Amino acid sequence: MSEMNIVSKIKPLITGILNELYGQEFAEDSLTINSTKPEFEGDYTLVLFSFVKQLKKSPESLGEEIGQALTGKYPELFTAYNVIKGFLNLTISDHYWLDVLQREYHNPAFGKKAATGKTVMVEYSSPNTNKPLHLGHLRNIFLGWSIAEILKENGHEVIKSCIVNDRGIHICKSMIAWQLFANGATPASTGVKGDHFVGEYYVKFNDEYKRQVEELVAGGMKKEEAEKEAPVMKATQQMLLDWEAGKPEVMELWKKMNTWVYEGFDVTYHRIGADFQKMYYESNTYLLGKQFVEDGLQSGVFYRKEDGSVWIDLTAEGLDEKLVLRKDGTSVYITQDMGLADQKYAEFRNDQSIYVIADEQNYHMKVLKLILQKLGKPYADGIYHLSYGMVELPSGRMKSREGTVVDADDIVEEMVKVAKNKTEELGKVKDFTEPELIELFDTIALGALKFFLLRVDPKKKMIFNPEESIDFHGFTGPFVQYTHARIRSVLRKAGETALVPVTAPLLPLEKELLVLMEQYPVVTEQAVAEHNPSLLAIYAFNLAKTFNTFYTEHSVLNAETPEKKTVRLQLAEMTANIIRSAMGLLGIRVPERM
């Protein structure tokens, strides 16, 4: 359990002072307290303008009076103040900062919160089993994994889950193509990774389909009709019916090909550090949700049209009418999702359910939550759509038809190559064994990739330019990793340095580092509140940058005095711990050397 952050400590003191001085109550939320800009003296700044009207005093005199009162009443906390325009800049005592340092520098779990007793399910990845994972999936997977870790850090129980879209017409397409073109080939016989192997047949299907449609059109058929009449398409539709009927040879092929895909996915998941506690398969859940339709009809939430189809009217909510059951009695996507949500809750009693799904499904998720709320489901309010933007190329969206999709395995390999080249160029780890090198390249490669995808606000779409490989300098994973390695090197060299009691005043760069570190627990809280791992990436970068400035300016091992050496060793250790922790929440390892 960590202590309260300084800002939340200061707030009640200020509202107290305001009450004493002016006899008026102010809510803590009404206070604006920012970090003091570096060009001014002070650590934190109270913005005074908001009181001016209510208290009928000039900002300058308000600042003077409040500053006077704070330093007078709490001299152990506030050691100085100054007023510039409408801003009261407060200097927090070095004792406070050193206290934080003494308490936390050796604590690798700084920022970790006590258990809340809440259980949260995070559903992420959720691939189709007809093609391999691509860069878009990686953004999803890294986000999902990271938000799960951030939830844990904030004291929640987390269940990572995945719904595998393992059935449907698109799966049948690769099955048909395999029957037509494979001659019994398998991943084992060809040496191709299972998910890529199946993906090739999905592509082959589309090629063949296109060819057949063109042939029919050339023979005088209309395009629309040709698209329905093409033999491969008809065969695929028949296969879907056979699958639903449970025809043994179709089921066997389906299982066989899905197994290949899962074996491929497992390799990728393992490589990138993704894991799940609960897998759901659409083939098991696609019939769920039908019981909701009956319930909903009874309670009047749904209504039946003359043709037998069932609908919900959401026009009052500014949405549309939405189908929940086809006229032939089969369920649609949203019905399945209702059923799956119910099944999750039945098993786990989760307080919250986070769905990591791209923003193209914003409308769908809005509808899902609304329907469940109207049905009065206890878990409806806990549904949160962690919506993220697409990863695009400079030329626009990735399109599988145009072959511009960035394959997940390829990009990982590419990053490993770059990591290897850079590392060898620098030649700092020539004494590493082969396994150590391989681990280091992986750490750096995945660090660069994950940081690249997580440093951007999830809500926003992002651009990836394959021409410029992901950078290793500046606002990047390797930069932060490098800072960690550098610190560890110093700490190794320090060995068992005897620490002495520290009373010395802090130098500006020492304090700046400490002030920033003291904010870390607040950052993890914000990250979970906003469902936004990028806050941690930005924080880790700023911390690393601040440390590097400090490091260049002040020697740790050759510090001026034993006290300075002690403080700096502690600062260094705490920085390394926080970097490790923050990067860990992003799924990024940090090396001892690089």
Place this chain on the structure above:
RNA sequence: GGUCCGGUAGCUCAGUUGAAUAGAGCAACUGCCUUCUAAGCAGUAGGUCAUUGGUUUGAAUCCAAUCCGGAUCACCA
């Protein structure tokens, strides 16, 4: 057409519960390795915060309109 999201430096992005002169990184240019890892540090240059109007002591941030880009509104998944 309805709804929603976005437009900030040449590029990629922060900042958007209103607050001091709008910040980083990359790219460009200048310096810094005889001392703890130069994957680093310091500095220069780069902005009509899409446009216009409004609210406010104060607007990149709130409101309205307009322009541009995207998503979505399937008895698809």
